Amino acid sequence: MSGAATQISGRISRIVAVHSCKGGVGKSTVAIGLARALQRTGRRVGVLDADIYGPSLPSLVDGLPSTEPELSPNGRQVLPFVSADGLICQSFAFVARLWRRRLGDGSVVLRGDLVAELMAAMANHTRWGSLDDLVVDLPPGTGEVPLTLATAFPLDAAVVVSTPHALALADTIKGVEMLAKLGVPVPAVVQNMALFRCTGCGDVHRPFGPSAADALRARLPDAQLVELPIMPHDSGLGGSLAAEFDVVARALDAVDARLKRGGHALPLPTKQWSAPHWPTLMATAKLELK
Ligand SMILES: Nc1ncnc2c1ncn2[C@@H]1O[C@H](COP(=O)(O)OP(=O)(O)O)[C@@H](O)[C@H]1O
Numbered sequence: 001m002s003g004a005a006t007q008i009s010g011r012i013s014r015i016v017a018v019h020s021c022k023g024g025v026g027k028s029t030v031a032i033g034l035a036r037a038l039q040r041t042g043r044r045v046g047v048l049d050a051d052i053y054g055p056s057l058p059s060l061v062d063g064l065p066s067t068e069p070e071l072s073p074n075g076r077q078v079l080p081f082v083s084a085d086g087l088i089c090q091s092f093a094f095v096a097r098l099w100r101r102r103l104g105d106g107s108v109v110l111r112g113d114l115v116a117e118l119m120a121a122m123a124n125h126t127r128w129g130s131l132d133d134l135v136v137d138l139p140p141g142t143g144e145v146p147l148t149l150a151t152a153f154p155l156d157a158a159v160v161v162s163t164p165h166a167l168a169l170a171d172t173i174k175g176v177e178m179l180a181k182l183g184v185p186v187p188a189v190v191q192n193m194a195l196f197r198c199t200g201c202g203d204v205h206r207p208f209g210p211s212a213a214d215a216l217r218a219r220l221p222d223a224q225l226v227e228l229p230i231m232p233h234d235s236g237l238g239g240s241l242a243a244e245f246d247v248v249a250r251a252l253d254a255v256d257a258r259l260k261r262g263g264h265a266l267p268l269p270t271k272q273w274s275a276p277h278w279p280t281l282m283a284t285a286k287l288e289l290k
């Protein structure tokens with residue numbers, strides 16, 4: 001690790017991952033909803049959008065700039081974007097803007113080994129300041145990339161997101177087991193799009209049936225199961241589901257007793273990877289354009 005790392009200061013009290021075994025099930029929606037719920041309790045919250053396959057932070061948080069992020073005066077740290085209400089945001093989508101200017105237009109294609117270095121840099125060379133919570137939106141699945149990232153961050157807890165389909169049950173269990181093997185407790189499982197309330201008669205309908213929820217409760221008796229309704233597209237998902245996300249945030253308190261006092265000092269002890277600072281990473285990375 002270079003001398004750059006020693007310039008980083010600050011602490012992160014708690015690092016919470018949001019994970020799902022499939023993409024498109026609402027992982028990022030839950031990550032932002034959880035971040036906002038934690039903010040409502042007065043905590044200073046950062047979000048690290050580590051989903052290199054589908055970074056969606058820019059479209060989920062209103063009002064973030066579409067410009068390149070600024071570098072610190074010595075060029076070694078990237079300044080995060082901060083939303084109007086104080087959510088501290090870093091995403092691969094933001095740092096890719098820096099790369100694009102160097103390489104011209106096109107998509108940035110990442111090789112596996114570069115992903116790990118990139119995430120180490122995003123975690124350790126973003127000027128977070130001190131945070132009460134860092135919510136990490138992990139890539140989906142239990143393959144090499146999500147596993148590497150889940151292993152490398154010193155995660156205090158994880159929230160697993162799934163849908164209520166019977167077929168998603170096995171995946172959800174697989175995700176919880178992967179995290180359990182890494183010693184990461186899962187105090188809450190979110191079943192997204194589990195039900196809807198009929199605007200005509202007011203009845204609650206469960207289009208995918210109650211079976212997956214019951215089976216999950218049986219398999220994961222210690223986790224708080226939170227069901228989210230299917231929301232109309234224009235409802236502003238996060239705001240309308242505040243009560244549900246508050247339950248997820250409270251479930252995290254159950255693991256706080258396990259946390260070491262004082263949390264994590266920056267730079268984080270990222271296992272397995274070196275964490276080159278930005279200029280080195282961008283200059284040496286073998287990127288392809290498509
Ligand atoms: N409960 C819900 N009701 C309706 N649409 C939802 C719900 N949760 C998520 N979505 C929508 O589904 C899409 C995928 O959600 P997203 O959070 O980006 O998933 P992921 O991060 O798992 O890929 C988004 O367009 C999001 O707005």
Ligand SMILES: [Mg+2]
Pocket residue numbers: 027028029051054055056
């Ligand atoms: Mg996402």
